[in-house]
Amino acid sequence: MLLGIVKESATGEARVALLPESLKPLLAQGIKVTVESGAGIAAGASDEAYSAAGATVSADRAAILAEADVLPVVNASAAADQAQLKPGAVVVGFLKPLDAIEALLTAIDRPATLFSMELVPRISRAQSMDALSSMATVAGYKAVITAADRLPRMFPMLMTAAGTVPPAHVFVIGAGVAGLQAIATARRLGAVVEAYDVRAAAGEQVRSLGAKFLDVDLGGINTEGGGGYAAELTEEALDRGRDLITKTAAHSDLVITTALVPGRPAPRLIRRAAVEAMRPGSVLVDLAAPAGGNCELTKPGVTQTVGGVTLLAPLNLAAEVPADASALYARNILNFLALIVKKGEITIDLSDEVLAGACVSHDGKPVNPRVAKILESRAAPLAR
Ligand code: NAD
DSSP states (O other), X not given: OEEEEOOOOSTTOOOOSOOGGGOHHHHTTTOEEEEETTXXXXXXXXXXXXXXXXXXXXXXXXXXXXXXSEEEEEEOOOHHHHTTSOTTOEEEEEOOTTTOGGGGHHHHHTTOEEEEGGGSOOSGGGGGGOHHHHHHHHHXXXXXXXXXXXXXXXXSOEEETXXXXXXXXXXXXOOSHHHHHHHHHHHHTTOEEEEEOSOTHHHHHHHHTTOEEEOOOOTTOOOEEXXXXXXXXXXHHXXXXXXXXXXXXXXXXXXXXXXXXXXXXXXXXXXXXXHHHSOTTOEEEETTGGGTOSBTTOOTTOOEEETTEEEEOOSOGGXXXXXXXXXXXXXHHHHHHHHHEETTEEOOOTTSHHHHHHEEEETTEEOSHHHHHHHHHHHHHHHO
16 A cells, blocks of 8 residues: 655645654555655655655655555645546545535546545544644644734833833634634733633633633623534624724734634624724734634735734644644544554545544545535536
């Protein structure tokens, strides 16, 4: 069996699906690993390191695509690459099947078996495969570091002979995985941190990190949508949050916003007026930009200055910490591969809820019901 690792082709993508140190358990099963030359360079893994770990390094991308039985990837590759896949090959990665199924059709038709890391069910058994949480952790950290670099002030309170430097005030909206890591990072740098989330359960976690949790009276409505996620709120409830955000942003040097509701566009929580009320020099990082953004001024992927406030809307912040992001991702991938590669052989048991949940398509047919629905709705207009 051959496992292939190709260089990621998406613009700005510096991560790699597996690092040299990830290869040992695969090679021990007699699996051959071929890595495209340069695949790990941006993540700090040289061709020599892959060779030393026991992989073959090759410049022939087409041959790797055509011969690999398993291809762990970070992002889906382009249609031209997919057209070269070996029929029956297994591709595992952030394939975005719910956002961009069209971009996977060539691979589905090969047919390749596609597993999407975004669709791995977030159940206890699959926690070690939760790549979304891994990347949210990295993004939460990097949001603070990126903003710290832009801020015209320091984070910690300093008492010097020249007087006292006050601490920076950071406001984090959405205290899920990314938000909690942003809070922890800002606290480590010495900032005073406030945070808001609609889920009351987040309050305890926020306080345990030494930050202040801001409560909003939402009239006792249910804010939990199941699985630990937020529910979609009414406009009235959202407005109460927006008022609190406008008030808190006005005295914050940095606002990091991460609020998401699964399967929905990001809630619009930050009004133009809230950005205009922020002091010049302050920074807003909208980590919800890939889902449209939490701020009504956000243009995903674009950095803007609005009245002296820098508004960042990064689309792939985890890729800006490629070594650690790849290391975490590689562990998630290895844990996932352990479900489908046993003793050097591929065995796909779709009665396993983790595999069935993550499987986009097998033998040319959709498996995950949400993917099936998207494919059906896509087929309908064509049939007319
Ligand atoms: P997420 O990315 O979907 O959302 C980020 C945060 O935004 C959440 O905390 C959510 O409550 C908050 N939010 C949504 N709408 C909001 C609004 N209108 N105003 C303010 N905040 C709003 O969530 P996530 O970070 O992936 O995870 C959230 C929770 O899910 C975790 O804290 C955890 O309890 C659970 N979780 C479980 C697993 C697992 O079991 N494997 C893995 C990851 C997360």
